[in-house]
Amino acid sequence: MRRSLFTTLLATALGFSFITARAQIQTQKIVKDGIEIEFSVEHPASQSNEVMAGQDAVFRFKIRDAATRTPLSGSKPAAWMAQRERPGPPGPDQCRAKVESFLQGSLRSRPDVDLNAYYLLTLNEEASLSVIDPLLGFGGTKLLTLVLLKSPGEDWVLTSDRSKLFVSMPLVNQVAVVDTTTWKVITNIEAGVKPARLALQPDEKYVWVANDTGVTVIDTATLKVAAEIATGAGQHAITLGVDNKFAFVTNRGDGSLSIIDIPRLKKRKDVKIGGVATSLAFSPLSKALYVTDEVAGSIAVVDAASHKLLARIAAKPGIKTLRFSPNGRWGFVANTSASMVYIFDASTNQLVHEQPVGEAPDQFAFSDTFAYVRSLGSEQVSAIRLSTVGKQLDVVKFPGGQLAPGQSKVYAASADAFVPAPEPGAVLLTNPADKMIYYYSEGMAAPMGNFQNYRRVPRAVKVVDRSLREEARGVYSTTARLPKEGVYNVSLLLDSPRVVHCFEAVAKSNPAIKSEQKTALQIEYLNKDLSLTAGEDYKFRFRLTDTATKQPKSVLKDVGVLTFLPPGSWQQRQIATPVGDGVYEITLNVPETGVYLVFVESPSQRVEYRQLPYVTLQANASR
Numbered sequence: 001m002r003r004s005l006f007t008t009l010l011a012t013a014l015g016f017s018f019i020t021a022r023a024q025i026q027t028q029k030i031v032k033d034g035i036e037i038e039f040s041v042e043h044p045a046s047q048s049n050e051v052m053a054g055q056d057a058v059f060r061f062k063i064r065d066a067a068t069r070t071p072l073s074g075s076k077p078a079a080w081m082a083q084r085e086r087p088g089p090p091g092p093d094q095c096r097a098k099v100e101s102f103l104q105g106s107l108r109s110r111p112d113v114d115l116n117a118y119y120l121l122t123l124n125e126e127a128s129l130s131v132i133d134p135l136l137g138f139g140g141t142k143l144l145t146l147v148l149l150k151s152p153g154e155d156w157v158l159t160s161d162r163s164k165l166f167v168s169m170p171l172v173n174q175v176a177v178v179d180t181t182t183w184k185v186i187t188n189i190e191a192g193v194k195p196a197r198l199a200l201q202p203d204e205k206y207v208w209v210a211n212d213t214g215v216t217v218i219d220t221a222t223l224k225v226a227a228e229i230a231t232g233a234g235q236h237a238i239t240l241g242v243d244n245k246f247a248f249v250t251n252r253g254d255g256s257l258s259i260i261d262i263p264r265l266k267k268r269k270d271v272k273i274g275g276v277a278t279s280l281a282f283s284p285l286s287k288a289l290y291v292t293d294e295v296a297g298s299i300a301v302v303d304a305a306s307h308k309l310l311a312r313i314a315a316k317p318g319i320k321t322l323r324f325s326p327n328g329r330w331g332f333v334a335n336t337s338a339s340m341v342y343i344f345d346a347s348t349n350q351l352v353h354e355q356p357v358g359e360a361p362d363q364f365a366f367s368d369t370f371a372y373v374r375s376l377g378s379e380q381v382s383a384i385r386l387s388t389v390g391k392q393l394d395v396v397k398f399p400g401g402q403l404a405p406g407q408s409k410v411y412a413a414s415a416d417a418f419v420p421a422p423e424p425g426a427v428l429l430t431n432p433a434d435k436m437i438y439y440y441s442e443g444m445a446a447p448m449g450n451f452q453n454y455r456r457v458p459r460a461v462k463v464v465d466r467s468l469r470e471e472a473r474g475v476y477s478t479t480a481r482l483p484k485e486g487v488y489n490v491s492l493l494l495d496s497p498r499v500v501h502c503f504e505a506v507a508k509s510n511p512a513i514k515s516e517q518k519t520a521l522q523i524e525y526l527n528k529d530l531s532l533t534a535g536e537d538y539k540f541r542f543r544l545t546d547t548a549t550k551q552p553k554s555v556l557k558d559v560g561v562l563t564f565l566p567p568g569s570w571q572q573r574q575i576a577t578p579v580g581d582g583v584y585e586i587t588l589n590v591p592e593t594g595v596y597l598v599f600v601e602s603p604s605q606r607v608e609y610r611q612l613p614y615v616t617l618q619a620n621a622s623r
Contacts, residue, residue, distance in 0.1 A: 027039065027040040028040070028503050028504065030501055031066050032499045032501070033497055033499070034065065034066050034067060034497075035063065035064075035065065035066060035072070035494070035497055035499060036062075036063070036064050036065070036066040036069075037061060037062070037063050037492070037494070037499065037501070038061070038062040039059075039060070039061055039490065039492070039503040040059075040060050040062075041057050041058070041059055041060075041505050042057060042058040042060065043055065043056075043057045043058075050508050051482060051505065051506065051507050051508065052485075052507060052508045052509070052510040053481075053482055053483060053484050053485045053486075053507040053508065053509065053510040054481055054482075054483065054510050054512070055481060055510065056163060056181070056479050056480075056481055057479070057480065057481065057482070058477055058478075058479055059079070059081075059115060059468075059477060059478055059479075059480055059490070059505070060471075060475065060476070060477040061077055061079070061468065061475070061476045061477070061492065062474060062475050062476075063075050063077065063474050063475075063476065063494065064474050070474075071472075071473040071474025071475070072474045073470065073473045073474055074470070075470075075474070075476070075494060075495075075496070076495055076496075077468055077476050077492060077493065077494050077495075078103075078115070078116045078468075078492070078493040078495070079115040079116065079468060079490060079491060079492045079493070080098075080099070080102045080111035080113070080114055080115060080116070080490075080491045081111055081112055081113040081115065081480075081482065081488045081489070081490050081491075081505060082098070082111045082112050082113075082488060082489055082491070083112055083484065083486050083487070083488050083489075084486065084487045084488060084489055089489070089502060089504060090489055090502050092500075094502075095489070095491060095500060095501065095502040096500050098489070098491050098502070099491050099493050099500055102114075102491065103493075110610070111491075112482070112483055112484075112488065113480050113481070113482065113483070113488075114466075115466070115467065115468055115478055115480060116467045116468070117133070117466050117467060118134070118422050118463055118464060118465040118466060118467055119131050119132060119133060119134070119144065119180075119463070119464045119466070120132040120134055120428065120437060120451060120461060120462070120463060120464075121156075121165070121461065121462045121463075121464060122430060122437065122453055122456070122458035122459075122460065122461055123152075123153045123154075123156065123167075123413050123415050123458070123459050123460035123461075123462075124152070124153075124453070124456045124457060124458060124459065125152060125410045125432075125456065125457035125459060126152060126456060126457075127148065127149045127150060127151050127152050127153075127169075128146045128147060128148050128149060128456070129146065129147040129149065129153065129167070129178070130143060130146060130453050130454070130456060130458070131143070131144045131145045131146070131147060131183055132144060132437070132451050132453075134439075134451060143452075143453075143454055144183075145183050147178055147183050147184070147185065148185070149167065149169055149176050149185070150169055150171075150172045150174060150176065150188060151169045151170070151171035151172045152169070152171065153167040153168060153169055153176070153413070153415075154167075154168045154169065154170050154195070154196050154197075154413055154414050154415070155167075155168045155196060155197050155198045155413065155414040155415045156168070156198060156415055156460070156462060157198045157199065157200040157207060158180070158200075158462065158464060159200065159204055159220065160204060161479050162180055162464055162465065162466055162479065163179065163180055163181065163479060164177055164178065164179065164180065164186075164220070165177070165178040165180055165462075165464070166178075166198055166200075166207050166218070168191065168195040168196055168197070168198055168209060168414075169188075169195070170194040170195055170196055171194075172188075173190060173191060173192065173193055173194065173195065173211075174188045174189060174190055174191055174195070175188070175189045175191045175195055175198070175207070175209055175216075175218065176188050176189075177189065177223055180464050180466075181480070181481050186223070187223055189218055189223060189224075189225065190216075190225065191209045191211060191216040191218070191225070192209065192211030192212065192213060192214070192215075192216045192228060193211050193212040193213060194211055194212045195209045195210065195211045195216065196210050196211065196235070196236070196414055197209075197210040197236060197237055197238055197414050198210075198238075199238040199239060199240055199247075200220075201240045201244055201247070201262065202240060202241075202242055202243075202244055203244045204220055205219070205220060205221075205244070206218060206219060206220065206226060206262070207220055208238045208240070208247055208249075210235070210236035210237065210238050210249065211236075213228075213230050213231075214228070214229050214230040214231035214232075214236070214249070214258075215228075215229050215231060215236065215238065215247070215249055215260070216228050216229075217229065217265060226265060227265040229260060229265065229266070229267055230267070231249045231251050231258040231260075231267060231270075232251025232253065232254035232256050232258060232270065233251055233252075233253030233254045234251055234252030234253025234254065234276075234277075235252040235253075236249050236250055236251060236252070237249070237250045237277075237278075237279055237280040238250075238280070239280050239281060239282045239289070240262075240282070241282060241287075241304045242282075242284055244262055245261070245262055245263070246259055246260060246261065246262060246268075246304065246307075247259075247260040247262055248260075248280060248282070248289050248302075248304075250273070250277040250278070250279075250280045250291055251270075251277060252276055252277055252278060253276075254270070254277070255272065255273050255274050255275050255276055255277050255293065256270045256271060256272050256273055256277060257270065257271040257273050257277060257280070257289065257291055257300075257302060258270050258271075259271065259307050268307075269307060271302055271307060271308075271309060272309075273291045273293055273300045273302075274293035274295070274296045274298060274300060275293055275294075275295035275296050276293055276294045276295045276296075277291050277292070277293065278291075278292045278293070278294040278319070278320050279291070279292045279319075279320055279321050279322040279333075280292075280322065281322045281323055281324050281331065282304065282324075283324050283328045283329070283331070283346040284328045285327065285328035285329050285346050285347060286301075286328070286346040286347060286349075287303070287304050287305065288301050288302060288303055288304055288310060288346070289301070289302040289303075289304055290302075290313075290322055290331055290346075291322075292319045292320065292321075292322050292333060293319075294317070294318065294319060294320060295317060296317065297314070297315045297316040297317035297318065297319055297335075298312045298313060298314050298315060299312065299313040299315060299319070299322070299331070299333065299344065300312055301313065301349050310349070311349045313344050313349055313350070313351055314351065315333060315335065315342045315351065316335055316338055316340070316342075317337070318335045318336055318337030318338050319333050319334070319335045319342065320333075320334055320335070320336055320362065321333070321334040321361075321362060321363060321364065322334075323364040323366070324346070325366055325371060325386055325389075326366055326368060328346060329345060329346050329347055330343055330344070330345065330346070330371075330386065330389050331343065331344045331345075331346055332364050332371055332373075334361040334362055334363070334364065334373070335361070336360045336361060336362055336376070337360075339356060339357060339358065339359050339360060339361060339375070339377075340354055340355065340356055340357065340361075341353075341354075341355045341357050341361055341373055341382075341384070342354055342355075343355065343384075343389055345390070352389065352390055353389065353393055355384065355393055355395065357373050357375060357382040357395075358373070358375030358377060358378030358380045358381075358382060358397070359375055359376070359377025359378050359404075360375055360376040360377040360378075360406060361373050361374065361375045361376075361382075362374060362375070362376050362412070363416060363417050363418065365416065365418045365419055365420060365427050365429075366386075366420065367420055367424070367425055367426070367427065367442065368386075368424070368425075369385065369386060369387070369425060369442060370383045370384060370385055370386060370442060371383070371384040371386060372384075372418065372427055372429075374400065374405065374417060374418060374429065375404075375405075376404065376405050376406030376412075377404050377406050378404050379399050379400055379401050379402060379403055379404050379405075379431075380397045380398070380399060380400065381397065381398055381399070381400040381429065381440070382395055382396075382397050383395065383396050383397070383398065383442075398440060398444065398445060398446055398447070399446055399447070400418075400429045400431055400438055400440070400447070401429075401431035401433065401434040401436060401438055401447075402431075402433075402434050403431065403433035403434055404433060405417070405431050405432055405433055406433070407433040408432035408433040408457065410432050410457045410459060411459075412432075412459065413459040413460045415459070415460035415462070416460055416461070416462075417429065417430045417432075417459070417460055417461065418430060418461060419461055419462060419463060420463075421439065421463065422463060422465050422467070423441070425441060425442040425443075426439065426440060426441045426442065427439075427440050428440075428461050428463065429447070429461075430458040430459070430460060430461045431458075432457045432458060432459055435452075435453055435455060435456065435457055435458065436450045436451070436452060436453065436458075437450060437451040437453065437458055437461055438450045439451070466478055466479075466480065482505065482507035484507065485507050485508060485509040485510070486506075486507060487504060487505075487506050488504070488505045488506070488507065489502045489503075489504065490502065490503040490504060490505050518547050518548075519547060519607055519611045519612065520546070520547055520548075520602075520605040520606060520607055521544050521545070521546065521547060521553060521602060521605055521607050521612065522544070522545045522546075522547050522612075523542055523543070523544055523600055523612045523613060524542060524543045524545075525541075525542045525598075525615045526541040526542055526543060526583065527539075527540060527541055531618065531620065532588065532590060532596075532617055532618065532619040532620065533619070533620055533621070533622050534590055534591060534592050534593050534619050534620070534621060534622060535589065535590075535591065535622055536589065536622065537587050537588070537589050538587070538588045538589070539585050539586075539587060539588075540561075540585060540586050540587075540588045540598070540617075541579075541583055541584065541585045542576075542583070542584055542585075542600065543581070543582045543583050543584075544556065544559065544582050544584065544600075544602075545582055551582075552581050552582025552583075553582055553605075554578055554580060554581060554582050554583075555578060556578065556584075556602055556604065556605065557575075557578075557604075558575065558602055558603050558604050559575065559576040559578075559584050559600065559601070559602050560573060560574070560575060560576070560600070560601045560602070560603075560609075561573070561574045561575075561576050561586050561598065561599070561600055562598070562599045562600075562601070562609055563588060563590070563596055563597070563598050563599075564596065564597060565590070565592070565594050565595075565596055570590075570591055570592070574586045574587075576600075588617075590617075590619045592619070593619050593620055593621050594618075594619055595616055595617070595618055595619075596616065596617045596618075596619060597614050597615075597616055598614060598615045598616075598617060599612070599614045600612050600614075
């Protein structure tokens with residue numbers, strides 16, 4: 001998927017020079033084929049700007065034309081960081097070889113930090129979040145880790161620097177805060193009775209939490225409750241304007257919209273909407289709030305500045321979800337009971353389309369080209385071409401799985417079940433009935449692929465994109481952490497124009513980080529020279545010993561063995577059988593000739609696949 005952008009390597013690397021920038025930021029610069037690239041590392045929390053291991057730092061590349069100084073926008077650089085294995089910077093050939101190995105996703109050459117990575121998160125039926133690596137991982141096995149919660153999550157929001165994830169947990173009346181670098185829960189915050197919907201205001205000062213009595217306001221800096229504000233009866237939806245002055249909260253039971261003064265953290269007034277206020281959205285184009293009345297089948301339009309009711313757009317009873325297209329002009333409303341989608345124009349507040357879709361539409365996702373509609377009663381996803389809105393609608397359908405999502409017995413989350421993928425023209429769709437996440441690229445008749453959630457039911461999906469972003473013209477940055485002290489090679493690939501170069505980053509020792517613990521187990525492969533024949537059974541054995549005591553570990557019941565054929569076209573997982581004296585065995589049967597990699601883990605000993613040495617096995621054709 002994303003790696004396809006960086007498949008061709010060309011050019012030799014130049015040496016770099018150091019220049020001293022303001023605030024003691026050490027900047028490295030190269031000029032290659034008329035392109036100037038500056039690399040810098042900043043530690044915003046440090047006055048000396050020294051980067052410490054385990055702390056957030058900003059990694060930034062400035063790319064421009066060397067002659068004209070014109071920033072190069074849309075360059076799509078790729079970068080990886082790996083701790084230096086030998087003294088001195090790598091030469092051009094070494095740098096190029098390292099980049100090639102990173103592009104191939106080789107397990108024998110994994111970076112310490114991947115500045116191109118993005119992760120998929122699923123909000124599960126159980127009290128956990130799945131973190132899935134869609135680009136790397138062991139072939140089809142892409143589950144990176146699980147984030148354990150106190151109870152199942154309902155909704156979530158992510159900060160713009162992608163460092164903190166807030167997850168509401170109604171059953172325990174709390175919001176979990178997850179560090180997306182370590183994938184650990186930092187803290188759990190009391191957030192009123194049954195917290196559900198979340199909203200992050202534009203300046204990210206507060207996270208707004210809807211609960212049974214109103215809203216709880218959480219300060220994102222201190223992770224403390226800043227206010228608890230009563231609104232009205234029933235379930236609530238929240239949205240915010242663009243100026244951080246007002247928060248808008250629907251009250252389903254009262255059929256009203258509460259206006260909250262953000263600087264004062266007090267409710268200013270309630271606006272009567274109708275019978276049942278269900279969904280809420282803000283259009284930056286019209287600078288108005290749009291609230292659906294499910295019973296009356298109308299959409300109330302409220303001015304965001306004056307808080308006056310401006311108009312009502314008539315539809316049909318049963319309308320629920322309301323979303324706007326990326327430009328803020330076209331409002332899309334799902335009518336679950338009538339299996340219709342209504343589209344209105346925010347510039348005129350007039351209904352322009354009534355479009356039949358699959359049975360019981362409930363959610364929307366948008367790309368620059370399409371509006372996607374999920375339907376609970378059908379596995380088919382409807383895609384409405386945005387350029388045809390206001391004209392003759394162009395609607396296509398594709399299967400979003402094998403089963404209709406509504407066939408799942410798991411209740412739907414408030415969070416989105418499908419979202420745009422980081423790649424242009426693609427979406428990610430969870431199907432709880434299939435227990436899968438599907439990847440769809442525009443123009444295809446069916447999803448291009450899927451990601452397993454390992455028997456867990458995914459109720460929602462979110463993308464945590466930790467890759468380099470263009471923060472200004474020609475300036476690409478991301479926030480990451482160097483895991484250990486030492487010198488790191490920062491390998492950069494610029495695809496167009498093509499440049500490969502290895503810069504340098506240094507992490508100082510961090511007293512707050514405990515000394516790295518040794519791996520609890522050591523492994524000895526007993527028949528690593530075994531000659532395999534494809535399609536035949538072989539006993540493969542290895543011995544595990546305790547690193548501290550040097551004694552055999554003979555009674556482990558969770559010793560997992562992963563065997564796969566690079567780059568992941570075939571893989572097999574097995575639990576090894578203990579046979580005494582620390583020796584374990586599996587029966588190996590590989591399907592075809594080739595070189596196979598074998599990895600071993602033991603969760604009870606906190607030993608992961610990547611921590612123990614692996615072995616390679618050659619499989620030959622049958623005679």
